[in-house]
Amino acid sequence: xxxxxTHRLAMALIWGSGFITVLILFxxxxxxxxxxxxxxxxxxxxxxxxxxxxxxxxISTTIVATIYLIALTVAILIIPGIGxxxxxxxxxxxxxxxxxxxxxxxxxxxxxxxxxxxxxxxLFVTALHFRFSLLSGALTLVCxxxxxxxxxxxxxxxxxxxxxxxxxxxxxxTKWQAILHVVLPAALPGIITGFILCIGRIxxxxxxxxxxxxxxxxxxxxxxxxxxxxxxxxxxxxMETNAFEKAMATGAVLIIIVLIINTITNWISYRFQARMHGxx
Amino acid sequence: MYRIVSxxxxxxxxxxxxxxxxxxxxxxxxxxxxxxxxxxxxAFQQVGLFDFIFGTEWRPTLDKFGIAPMIVGSLAVTFGAMxxxxxxxxxxxxxLAEVAPAKVRRFLRPAVELLVGIPSVVYGLVGxxxxxxxxxxxxxxxxxxxxGALVLMAMVLPTVISISEDSIRAVxxxxxxxxxxxxxxxxxxxxxxMIPAARSGIVASIILGIGRAIxxxxxxxxxxxxxxxxPTSPLDSTRTLAGGIAVEIAYAGGLHENALFAIGVxxxxxxxxINSFALIAMRRGRERT
Numbered sequence: 001x002x003x004x005x006t007h008r009l010a011m012a013l014i015w016g017s018g019f020i021t022v023l024i025l026f027x028x029x030x031x032x033x034x035x036x037x038x039x040x041x042x043x044x045x046x047x048x049x050x051x052x053x054x055x056x057x058x059i060s061t062t063i064v065a066t067i068y069l070i071a072l073t074v075a076i077l078i079i080p081g082i083g084x085x086x087x088x089x090x091x092x093x094x095x096x097x098x099x100x101x102x103x104x105x106x107x108x109x110x111x112x113x114x115x116x117x118x119x120x121x122x123l124f125v126t127a128l129h130f131r132f133s134l135l136s137g138a139l140t141l142v143c144x145x146x147x148x149x150x151x152x153x154x155x156x157x158x159x160x161x162x163x164x165x166x167x168x169x170x171x172x173x174t175k176w177q178a179i180l181h182v183v184l185p186a187a188l189p190g191i192i193t194g195f196i197l198c199i200g201r202i203x204x205x206x207x208x209x210x211x212x213x214x215x216x217x218x219x220x221x222x223x224x225x226x227x228x229x230x231x232x233x234x235x236x237x238x239m240e241t242n243a244f245e246k247a248m249a250t251g252a253v254l255i256i257i258v259l260i261i262n263t264i265t266n267w268i269s270y271r272f273q274a275r276m277h278g279x280x
Numbered sequence: 281m282y283r284i285v286s287x288x289x290x291x292x293x294x295x296x297x298x299x300x301x302x303x304x305x306x307x308x309x310x311x312x313x314x315x316x317x318x319x320x321x322x323a324f325q326q327v328g329l330f331d332f333i334f335g336t337e338w339r340p341t342l343d344k345f346g347i348a349p350m351i352v353g354s355l356a357v358t359f360g361a362m363x364x365x366x367x368x369x370x371x372x373x374x375x376l377a378e379v380a381p382a383k384v385r386r387f388l389r390p391a392v393e394l395l396v397g398i399p400s401v402v403y404g405l406v407g408x409x410x411x412x413x414x415x416x417x418x419x420x421x422x423x424x425x426x427x428g429a430l431v432l433m434a435m436v437l438p439t440v441i442s443i444s445e446d447s448i449r450a451v452x453x454x455x456x457x458x459x460x461x462x463x464x465x466x467x468x469x470x471x472x473x474m475i476p477a478a479r480s481g482i483v484a485s486i487i488l489g490i491g492r493a494i495x496x497x498x499x500x501x502x503x504x505x506x507x508x509x510x511p512t513s514p515l516d517s518t519r520t521l522a523g524g525i526a527v528e529i530a531y532a533g534g535l536h537e538n539a540l541f542a543i544g545v546x547x548x549x550x551x552x553x554i555n556s557f558a559l560i561a562m563r564r565g566r567e568r569t
Contacts, residue, residue, distance in 0.1 A: 007467040014379055017371030018388055021441070024434050025391050028398060028406050035409075083301025091295055092302075104306030110555040111312060111548065112495025114522045118529070118544045119312045122319055143308050150305065174291035204399030207497040207522070211529055234401045235498060238408060248409075251402045258397040266390060 029255055036252025039245050045253075049233065051217035055243025059250055061219045065134065065227035068220055069209075070202050072138040074195060077149060082184075082191065084146075085153035090179055109147035116144050117211030125212055132214025135223040140212045141205065145198045152197065156190020157183060189272040193265050200261040203254065206231045230254055313548070320542035326535060332542060338508040340528070345539040347546065352510045353425070353518035357500065358493040360429025360514065361436055366486060368433075369440030370475075373482075376441070377448040378470055396438045404502030407431040412503055419515050423505030426514040431503050432496060436489040443488060447481020447565060448474055480565030487558040491551055497522035521547050 047058035084105075092098040120140030130136040160183050168178035184191075206229075214226030215236060228236065230250055237247040324332060327345045335346015372392070376385055411430050416422030451474050459469040475482070497520075505517030506527050519527070525540050525547075532540055 003465050003468060007465040010467040010471070011379065014371050014375045017368045018375040018380065018384075020368060021372050021395075021437060022388065022391050024437070025395055027410075028402070028434070029394075031406060031410060032402060080301045080304045083298040084304065087295075087298035087302035091298060101302045101306060104303075104309050106559065107552060107555060108305045108309045108312075110491055110495075110551050111309075112497070112522055112551060114495070114497040114525050115316065115544045115548050115551075116312070118319075118525065118541055119315055121529070122315045122541075123311065143312075146305055146308070150302075174287055176291040176294040177287065179294075200397050204397065204401075206399070206401050207526060210498070210526060231399045231401045234399075234405060235502075238401070238405050238502060244405075244409060247405055251405050254399050254402055258394070258399070262390065262394055262397055266393075 029259075032248060032251045032255050035245070036248035036250070036255075039249030040252060044246075044249055048219065049217045053241055055237050055241030055246050059230065059233060059253065061217060062228055062230050062233040062250075065220050066203060066229040068134055068227070069138055069141070069229055070199055072134060072223070073141045073145070073202055074198065076138060076142045077145060077198065080142075081146060081149040081194075082153055084150045085157055085191075086179060086184075088150070089154045089157035090175070090183070105147045105150055108143070109151075111144075113144060113205065113207035114211070116140055117208035119143070120208060120212040131224055132212065132216075132226045133224045134213065134220055134227055137209045137213040137227075140208045141202055144205065144208055145201060148201070149194050149198055152194030153187070153191050156187040156194065159190060160186045189268050193268050193272075196261055196265050196268070200258060203229070203257055203261075204231055205229075206235050210235065230257075316541050316544045316548060319538060320545040321538075323535060323538040323542040324545075327539070332539075333546070336510065338524075340532070340536040340539070343535060345535075345542075347521065347524070347543055349508050349510045350519050350521045350524045350543070351546075353504070354494055354520040354522070356425045356511050356514075356518060357428035357432055357504065357520060358490055360425060361432035361493050362486065362490060364429065364433040365436050365440050365489060369437050369485070369489070370444050370482060372437075372441045373444035373448055373485075374470055374475075376445045378466075378474065392438050392441050395434065400435065400496060400499040401502070403431050403435055404499035407499065407503035415515065421505065421517065423503060423517050424515045425504065425511045425518055428500055428504040428518075428520075429514070431499055432493050435496060435499065436493050439489045439492055440485045443485030444478070444482045447478040447485070450481065450565075451477040478565070480561045484558045484561040484565065487554055487561060491554040491558065494520075494554070495522055495547070495551060496520075497526040501527055521550075 044058045045063070046060050048061045049059060050057035088101065117140060120136055124130045124136035124139050125132055164182050164186055165178050168182040169175070173181070209229060209232055213228065213232065215228045215232055216226040217228060220227040230253060234247050234250040234254065237243050237250065323345060332345060332347060334348050335344070336348045337344045337346045338349065376388060380388060407427055411427045412422035415424055415427050455473050455477055456469055459473045464472070500520050501523040504519065504523065506519045506523060507517040508519050509516065511518040521543055525543050528536070529540055
């Protein structure tokens with residue numbers, strides 16, 4: 001009887017912790033959407049922020065800066081990211097070099113965003129004279145995202161059945177041809193999921209961009225112009241102005257973007273899994 | 281003939297190309313270490329390593345740089361966050377791995393993933409508008425260690441949940457079946473068999489959560505008030521290491537800037553140590569199962 005009572009109490013606590021976790025999520029999302037959605041309108045989305053301490057205006061330039069930053073970061077990330085994943089999944093032997101590479105990836109993944117920001121500040125902003133700019137921000141973001149992207153891509157490549165590679169090799173292709181024309185296309189859904197996750201992190205990132213992008217509210221016109229993303233804009237609004245309603249509206253836009261991104265990645269991985277299991 | 285030679289040529293060199301790509305992470309890591317250390321070194325030299333870490337006064341205008349208050353501040357919010365996040369996270373992990381039916385799991389897991397995706401500034405904003413005013417009703421301004429701990433708790437929760445869940449899932453089925461066959465209740469099996477067997481993974485999840493908590497800057501500076509002082513109660517304002525860099529980097533120059541880079545070095549080393557503990561714990565877990 002005693003054991004049964006303990007069992008019931010424990011189960012109640014376990015369900016309770018799940019309930020609290022969901023409650024926290026709903027509280028955050030519900031609160032931001034409830035207070036932020038009324039502030040989102042055509043004017044808010046398509047007019048420029050006034051800048052300075054007023055906190056007035058919309059978020060058009062920050063949306064443009066965010067999109068530019070995503071495009072630039074992904075463009076720089078794609079070659080070293082997929083290349084590294086191919087090496088680790090297809091070529092790496094179990095030796096000191098591989099261990100060193102894996103150590104680099106795992107440790108880089110843990111470096112705090114703000115420390116990467118300091119690094120980006122000395123190397124890109126100061127030493128390479130890229131100034132506070134989209135380019136400095138994007139290069140710093142590449143350092144931040146590389147480990148995660150390598151890991152998801154590597155997993156996607158490893159999930160491709162051995163038979164695919166063997167069939168290609170048996171037909172006379174070289175190893176590289178097999179990777180490029182057979183393995184990589186088969187792993188594409190997983191790699192795309194990795195990209196979308198990166199986009200999500202770019203949208204949400206602030207610390208390393210705060211130190212490397214300068215935070216100008218003006219419309220970015222070149223790689224070397226400064227700017228602020230949606231998240232940075234929210235930070236400036238919350239810390240330097242009293243425009244909390246505008247900050248909330250910006251927060252609601254961010255939450256909607258995050259919801260869309262999560263839905264897409266879940267959908268892709270669901271389709272991908274169904275195909276891998278159904279096809280084999 | 282030309283094409284055949286060419287594709288073998290490509291095949292031979294492609295390996296080195298992707299090896300170069302794979303090395304970038306390590307090169308970046310080395311560059312981070314070199315650049316932050318070079319910028320931080322003057323501060324260590326002028327202030328002295330001991331005075332820098334154990335000094336309690338941070339007055340950039342008087343060239344006094346002691347980061348002890350920020351170290352204590354970081355530890356205080358992290359400790360508070362983990363005290364809340366560990367029972368909640370491990371409970372949720374048990375729910376996902378063992379207790380919940382598939383229907384609940386299909387809803388709960390995306391919810392946890394969503395918590396990861398929410399930008400840290402949104403956590404900070406909700407902290408300012410919801411958590412801080414609530415704490416203000418108890419005492420003080422509300423910008424406090426307690427507010428920081430509550431916000432951080434929500435941020436590290438997904439890390440604790442997902443890694444703990446994976447490690448509970450990795451426990452061999454026969455352990456569970458053996459325990460149940462001996463007449464133990466489901467809870468006795470979870471508490472005496474599953475959790476001990478998954479211990480390394482759970483420990484790793486906690487350590488990684490701590491690493492994430494210590495590195496968080498923006499959400500923290502939004503809710504903890506950033507006074508450079510050693511907090512004596514959960515309602516006191518304080519400043520964290522990561523937050524301290526972000527608060528002052530925009531206008532720092534000279535030795536002050538060097539001191540902020542020196543904080544970066546301390547943070548970097550701290551995270552390296554924390555993460556190697558997590559890696560050791562995970563490796564040990566993998567060896568056992």
